[in-house]
Amino acid sequence: MRNWTSALFILLLASRVSAGAWPQEKGSGFYKLETSLIVADEYYLSNGDRQSIPTTKEWTIALYGEYGLTDRLTAILYWPMKSLAVNRQVGRLSGFEYAPGGSAAGPGDAQLGFRFNVLKQTVSVWSLSFNVGVPTGQHSNREGLFTGDGEWNAAALVEYGLSLYPRPLYLAAQTGINLRSAGYEHEWHYGVEFGLDVNRRVAAILRVQGVRPIESVRSNAAVGSLYSNGQQYLAYGLEWDYKLSDRLGLAAQFRSAVGARNILAAPMWSLGLFVRS
Secondary structure: OOOOOOHHHHOOOOOOOOOOOOOOOOOOEEEEEEEEEEEEEEEEOOOOOEEEEEEEEEEEEEEEEEEEOOOOEEEEEEEEEEEEEEOOEEOOOOOOEEEOOEEEEEEOOEEEEEEEEEEEOOOEEEEEEEEEEEOOOOOOOOOOOOOOOOOOEEEEEEEEEEEOOOOOEEEEEEEEEEEEOOOOOOEEEEEEEEEEEOOOOEEEEEEEEEEEEOOOOOOOOOOOOOOOOOOEEEEEEEEEEEEOOOOEEEEEEEEEEEEEEOOEOOOEEEEEEEEEO
8 A cells, every 4th residue: 555645744843943953931932833735746766766656745734833841941842734635547548547546634643842952152052852753643544545654753863053143144953863663764864954034024044954764774665655664865945934023924935855765756835824922
């Protein structure tokens, strides 16, 4: 069975607007409601080649939140809802059905976590982040259209943030491991991001983030499967934020990937509304 969905959402909450390693102040928060869309008709094989697949659409609505429990400890939540659809493929002349198509909708896998500030200096900060993936998604479907992978996982990251004030720039970086269960290979996660305040209302964020298996493995899953071992990719994306007020804003984002293995070969487009409290 094929599990048609996007591997880009494995990027450990990479679509958040909040900058890198900085924790929330006690009692303050950052919340984002985002919708994203991927439409793919190709898939990256385990050797990096592309293969045609029935057109696959994934629409996600997700809530992301951060809340400062203390000035050094921030709670994190990511909760997605997914809608998946695969086009039916029928021969134009023969009428033979090559792919039955189908659709599914439901909750995806949630992420719960904490960020702990280890060291905060005048212009820089070091933090540790711990995230747990909760298998709240659907992992049983007659058509193989799953919204979750059915396994618990735990990720630990070291994060660094640097403000280039008085220039309106910041730099953030992270690296760590994602420990998976149910026979899945553990992964190495890494990434950098650059933020620029273009003016008082507009900001731009460039992100580059990657995933690699810790050990070299060979995937034995069907083409199109999200839940195969040996996934890897280097994702890049650009986000534009527009402040409607001091607390409310809009975020638009584009993401794609290179050097990919065992994921859909298509970009992701997203639009979100964020609030700071």
